[in-house]
Amino acid sequence: xxxxxxxxxxxxxxxxxxxxxxxxxxxxxxxxxxxxxxxxxxxxxxxxxxxxxxxxxxxxxxxxxxxxxxxxxxxxxxxxxxxxxxxxxxxxxxxxxxxxxxxxxxxxxxxxxxxxxxxxxxxxxxxxxxxxxxxxxxxxxxxxxxxxxxxxxxxxxxxxxxxxxxxxxxxxxxxxxxxxxxxxxxxxxxxxxxxxxxxxxxxxxxxxxxxxxxxxxxxxxxxxxxxxxxxxxxxxxxxxxxxxx
Amino acid sequence: xxxxxxxxxxxxxxxxxxxxxxxxxxxxxxxxxxxxxxxxxxxxxxxxxxxxxxxxxxxxxxxxxxxxxxxxxxxxxxxxxxxxxxxxxxxxxxxxxxxxxxxxxxxxxxxxxxxxxxxxxxxxxxxxxxxxxxxxxxxxxxxxxxxxxxxxxxxxxxxxxxxxxxxxxxxxxxxxxxxxxxxxxxxxxxxxxxxxxxxxxxxxxxxxxxxxxxxxxxxxxxxxxxxxxxxxxxxxxxxxxxxxxxxxxxxxxxxxxxxxxxxxxxxxxxxxxxxxxxxxxxxxxxxxxxxxxxxxxxxxxxxxxxxxxxxxxxxxxxxxxxxxxxxxxxxxxxxxxxxxxxxxxxxxxxxxxxxxxxxxxxxxxxxxxxxxxxxxxxxxxxxxxxxxxxxxxxxxxxxxxxxxxxxxxxxxxxxxxxxxxxxxxxxxxxxxxxxxxxxxxxxxxxxxxxxxxxxxxxxxxxxxxxxxxxxxxxxxxxxxxxxxxxxxxxxxxxxxxxxxxxxxxxxxxxxxxxxxxxxxxxxxxxxxxxxxxxxxxxxxxxxxxxxxxxxxxxxxxxxxxxxxxxxxxxxxxxxxxxxxxxxxxxxxxxxxxxxxxxxxxxxxxxxxxxxxxxxxxxx
Numbered sequence: 007x008x009x010x011x012x013x014x015x016x017x018x019x020x021x022x023x024x025x026x027x028x029x030x031x032x033x034x035x036x037x038x039x040x041x042x043x044x045x046x047x048x049x050x051x052x053x054x055x056x057x058x059x060x061x062x063x064x065x066x067x068x069x070x071x072x073x074x075x076x077x078x079x080x081x082x083x084x085x086x087x088x089x090x091x092x093x094x095x096x097x098x099x100x101x102x103x104x105x106x107x108x109x110x111x112x113x114x115x116x117x118x119x120x121x122x123x124x125x126x127x128x129x130x131x132x133x134x135x136x137x138x139x140x141x142x143x144x145x146x147x148x149x150x151x152x153x154x155x156x157x158x159x160x161x162x163x164x165x166x167x168x169x170x171x172x173x174x175x176x177x178x179x180x181x182x183x184x185x186x187x188x189x190x191x192x193x194x195x196x197x198x199x200x201x202x203x204x205x206x207x208x209x210x211x212x213x214x215x216x217x218x219x220x221x222x223x224x225x226x227x228x229x230x231x232x233x234x235x236x237x238x239x240x241x242x243x244x245x246x247x248x249x250x251x
Numbered sequence: 252x253x254x255x256x257x258x259x260x261x262x263x264x265x266x267x268x269x270x271x272x273x274x275x276x277x278x279x280x281x282x283x284x285x286x287x288x289x290x291x292x293x294x295x296x297x298x299x300x301x302x303x304x305x306x307x308x309x310x311x312x313x314x315x316x317x318x319x320x321x322x323x324x325x326x327x328x329x330x331x332x333x334x335x336x337x338x339x340x341x342x343x344x345x346x347x348x349x350x351x352x353x354x355x356x357x358x359x360x361x362x363x364x365x366x367x368x369x370x371x372x373x374x375x376x377x378x379x380x381x382x383x384x385x386x387x388x389x390x391x392x393x394x395x396x397x398x399x400x401x402x403x404x405x406x407x408x409x410x411x412x413x414x415x416x417x418x419x420x421x422x423x424x425x426x427x428x429x430x431x432x433x434x435x436x437x438x439x440x441x442x443x444x445x446x447x448x449x450x451x452x453x454x455x456x457x458x459x460x461x462x463x464x465x466x467x468x469x470x471x472x473x474x475x476x477x478x479x480x481x482x483x484x485x486x487x488x489x490x491x492x493x494x495x496x497x498x499x500x501x502x503x504x505x506x507x508x509x510x511x512x513x514x515x516x517x518x519x520x521x522x523x524x525x526x527x528x529x530x531x532x533x534x535x536x537x538x539x540x541x542x543x544x545x546x547x548x549x550x551x552x553x554x555x556x557x558x559x560x561x562x563x564x565x566x567x568x569x570x571x572x573x574x575x576x577x578x579x580x581x582x583x584x585x586x587x588x589x590x591x592x593x594x595x596x597x598x599x600x601x602x603x604x605x606x607x608x609x610x611x612x613x614x615x616x617x618x619x620x621x622x623x624x625x626x627x628x629x630x631x632x633x634x635x636x637x638x639x640x641x642x643x644x645x646x647x648x649x650x651x652x653x654x655x656x657x658x659x660x661x662x663x664x665x666x667x668x669x670x671x672x673x674x675x676x677x678x679x680x681x682x683x684x685x686x687x688x689x690x691x692x693x694x695x696x697x698x699x700x701x702x703x704x705x706x707x708x709x710x711x712x713x714x715x716x717x718x719x720x721x722x723x724x725x726x727x728x729x730x731x732x733x734x735x736x737x738x739x740x741x742x743x744x745x746x747x748x749x750x751x752x753x754x755x756x757x758x759x760x761x762x763x764x765x766x767x768x769x770x771x772x773x774x775x776x777x778x779x780x781x782x783x784x785x786x787x788x789x790x791x792x793x794x795x796x797x798x799x800x801x802x803x804x805x806x807x808x809x810x811x812x813x814x815x816x817x818x819x820x821x822x823x824x825x826x827x828x829x830x831x832x833x834x835x836x837x838x839x840x841x842x843x844x845x846x847x848x849x850x851x852x853x854x855x856x857x858x859x860x861x862x863x864x865x866x867x868x869x870x
Contacts (some may be wrong), residue, residue, distance in 0.1 A: 023584070037850065040272060041270040041271050041272030042270070042272050042504070043267070043270075044260055044266035044267045044270035045267045045270070045504040045505070046265075046267060046505075049267055049504050049505045050504070052506065053502070053504045054760075055556070055558075056502065056555060056556030056557060056558075057556060058556070059552075059556030059558065059587075060553065060556035061556075062557065067588060073588055085266060085267075086261045086266075088261075114274065114556075115274065116272065116273075116274055118272050144254075193811075199776065210358065234254045234255075234258050
C-alpha cells in the first residue's frame with residue numbers, strides 16, 4: 007500500500023525552479039567514514055548519481071546520446087581509508103541555494119557520509135598536491151620502543167624501497183620521497199602518526215604503504231597482539247601547502 | 252564497528268559487499284526488540300540484493316516495531332577462509348552480530364542449486380545442520396520461496412517452511428513466537444506444533460513421517476498429530492493493491508545484478524506452458540491497478556534515485572493495463588530521464604506501439620522465447636505461439652532499427668525428435684532471412700541472432716512433473732546435433748551445462764533421502780553450486796554413490812500418475828487432476844487456451860484473489 011498524503015518529494019520540485027542563464031559549478035565537501043571506507047571510488051561515483059536524483063538537485067545533463075549528470079570528484083580515496091575532506095563538483099542548471107543543496111543531499115545520506123559544506127569553488131582539483139593523513143594503530147601491547155622503531159624507520163635517512171603498483175605498472179620506489187612531513191606519538195598502547203603525503207594525479211602515495219612499511223620493518227604488528235589500525239584523510243593541500251578548498 | 256571484522260575487510264576482495272551502512276538499511280535498538288530475524292539469501296550480496304521478494308519481506312518484518320529483520324548473504328570464498336582463520340562466525344549485515352544469537356534464520360530458496368550454500372551458511376554460523384540436532388539455544392531455521400514447493404530434499408535441515416506468499420504468514424509466525432515467549436510457554440517443539448496447527452501455509456517437516464515402498468517410491472506421509480493439516484495449502488495475497496509495497500529500499504553502494512527499480516505488476520501467469528513451474532505455483536493471476544502502479548513507480552523513483560524501471564512479472568505483455576500503465580509512466584519518466592524496460596516479451600503481443608514506448612532503452616537487442624523449434628513441439632509444451640508471430644515480431648524490431656535478436660529454446664522436451672531440434676537453428680535462419688527481406692532494416696548493420704538452448708528439467712507442480720529427463724549422453728548428443736546444424740556465422744549458439752541441469756533435476760524432484768547426500772556435500776566443502784566455477788559433477792556423483800542415492804531414480808525415471816510424489820504434501824491450489832489432464836493433452840499434441848480465453852479448471856480459483864481472470868467460487 008502507498009501512503010496517499012505523502013509530501014511532494016524534492017525530485018519533482020526541481021522542475022519548479024527557474025533555469026539559470028548558464029549552468030554553474032558547486033563544490034561539496036563531504037565525509038566518508040566508518041563502514042563506508044570500504045566503498046570503492048568507482049562504486050561511490052555510481053551511487054552518487056542516484057543520491058543526486060533522490061535529493062532533487064537540478065543537475066545539468068550532458069547532451070550526448072547517453073545523457074548523464076555532470077559530476078566530478080576530487081582526489082580519489084582508497085578503500086580502507088576514511089576521510090573528512092572529500093570533494094565533488096556538481097554542474098547545476100536551475101536556481102538553488104548552497105544551503106538547499108547541502109540540506110537536500112543530507113536528507114538522503116547517512117551519518118557515515120554527509121555533506122559538510124557547499125560552496126562556489128575557486129580552485130581546480132588538478133592543483134591538489136598533498137594530503138594529510140592520521141594513522142592510528144591500536145594494540146593490546148604496544149612495544150616500549152615503538153616510537154624509536156618508527157623514528158628509525160621514517161626519520162633516519164635510509165630509503166624505504168617498496169614496489170608501487172599503479173596503472174602504468176609496477177616500479178621500485180623509495181616511499182620516503184613521497185613523504186613531505188611526518189610526526190608520531192605513542193600513548194596508552196596507541197600509536198598515532200600524522201603524515202603529509204604526495205597526492206594528486208602526478209605524484210601520489212596511498213597511506214596504506216606506510217602501514218606496510220611498519221609491518222615489514224618493526225614488530226608493532228607482531229602476532230598475538232590484536233593490532234588494528236585506521237587511516238583518516240584530514241586535509242588536502244596545494245603545491246604551496248595552502249589548504250585546498 | 253567490530254574491529255576484528257574491520258581488519259578482515261581490509262584483506263578481502265570487494266569489501267563493500269560486507270560492510271553494510273547502506274542508505275535505507277534498518278537499524279533498531281535491541282532493547283525494544285522481542286524477536287530478531289536474520290533473512291538469508293543463500294548466494295552473494297550482489298545476487299541477493301537483486302531479489303525483489305527479499306526486499307518486500309525485509310520491510311514486512313521491520314514494519315513491526317518489536318521485530319528487527321536483518322540481512323545475511325553468503326560470503327565469497329576468500330572471506331570464508333578469513334572467517335575460519337579468525338574464528339569469526341557468520342554475522343548479520345546490519346548489526347554485525349553472530350547469526351546464532353538470533354531468534355529466526357530464514358532462507359529464501361530461489362533455485363535448487365543453492366542448497367549446498369544454505370548448508371554452508373549454517374556451518375559458517377556454527378550451527379548443527381539437522382534440525383533435530385539444534386537445541387533451544389539455536390535460531391529456528393525457516394525456508395520459503397519457489398523451492399519450498401518441494402522442500403523435501405532439505406526438509407531435515409529446516410524447522411519450518413512457508414508455503415506460498417510470505418507477507419502475512421512470516422509476520423504471523425514471528426508473532427506467535429513472541430506471544431508464546433510472553434506467556435512463558437515457549438518450547439521449540441510446542442511452537443512448531445502450534446504454528447503447524449494454527450497458521451495456514453506453515454509446513455513443519457518433522458511433524459510428518461514418511462514411509463517408502465520396496466521399489467523406492469513413497470508409501471505414505473503420516474502427520475504425527477491429528478490436529479495438523481494432512482496437506483499444507485499455499486498462502487496468497489488476495490488483493491495485490493493492498494499488498495505491502497516496499498516504499499523504502501536499501502540502496503546498495505556496490506554494483507549488484509539488478510540495479511534498478513523493480514515494479515511488480517501482477518502475480519501469476521495466464522499461459523500455462525507445460526514445463527513452467529512459476530506459471531502454476533503463482534496462480535491465480537492477480538493484477539495491480541495501473542493507477543497504483545504508477546504511484547508506486549514514482550514513489551520508488553523518489554526514494555531510490557534509480558533512473559531505470561523494470562516492469563517485473565511473468566509474461567509482462569499479458570498485463571491488461573499495460574497500455575494505460577506505460578502511458579502514465581511516460582508522462583513523467585521522459586522529463587526525468589528515466590528509462591523503462593520490459594523483460595520476457597511474448598512474440599504474439601510485441602508490436603510497434605510497445606517498442607516505441609520502450610525505445611528509451613539503450614539496448615539494441617531484443618529477446619524472445621519460442622522455447623521449441625517446431626509447431627508440433629510448441630503445441631506439446633502449450634507455448635501457443637506460431638512462427639508467423641515470431642517473424643512478425645522480429646520485423647517490428649528490424650523496422651525500428653534493431654539488428655540483434657536473442658532467442659531462448661529448450662531441448663530434451665517430452666516427445667522431442669531430431670526434426671524438432673533441427674527446427675531451432677532453422678528458425679534462427681528464418682530470422683536472418685527476414686532481416687534481409689525487410690525494406691526498412693538498418694542497412695549499415697549485419698543481423699545477429701543468438702540462440703540459447705537450455706536443458707529441460709522436470710519440475711514439481713507442472714504437467715511435465717512425471718516426465719523423465721534425457722540421459723546425460725542424450726543431452727550432450729542433442730547439444731552437438733544442434734551445433735552441427737548451425738552453418739551461418741551471423742547465428743550464434745549457446746547452451747547450458749547439461750551436468751548442472753541433471754543435478755538440478757535430481758534436487759528438484761528429490762525426497763528426504765537426499766539429505767545424507769547434501770550433508771556429505773556440505774562436509775566436503777560444496778558451496779556456490781549455481782556458479783560454474785564451483786560446480787563439480789564428478790564430486791556430486793561421488794557423494795550420491797557414497798550415500799546410496801541413484802540420481803537416475805529422480806532425474807531419468809518416468810514417474811507414474813498414481814505414485815505418491817514427495818511434494819504431494821503441499822497443495823499449491825492447482826489440482827493433480829488438472830496436471831494429469833494437461834500431461835495427457837501434451838502427449839496428444841493438444842493445446843490449452845490461456846486463462847483469459849477460457850478457464851480450464853485448474854482449481855487455483857479456490858484460493859480467491861482480486862482482479863483475477865478466474866471464475867469466482869462462492870465461499
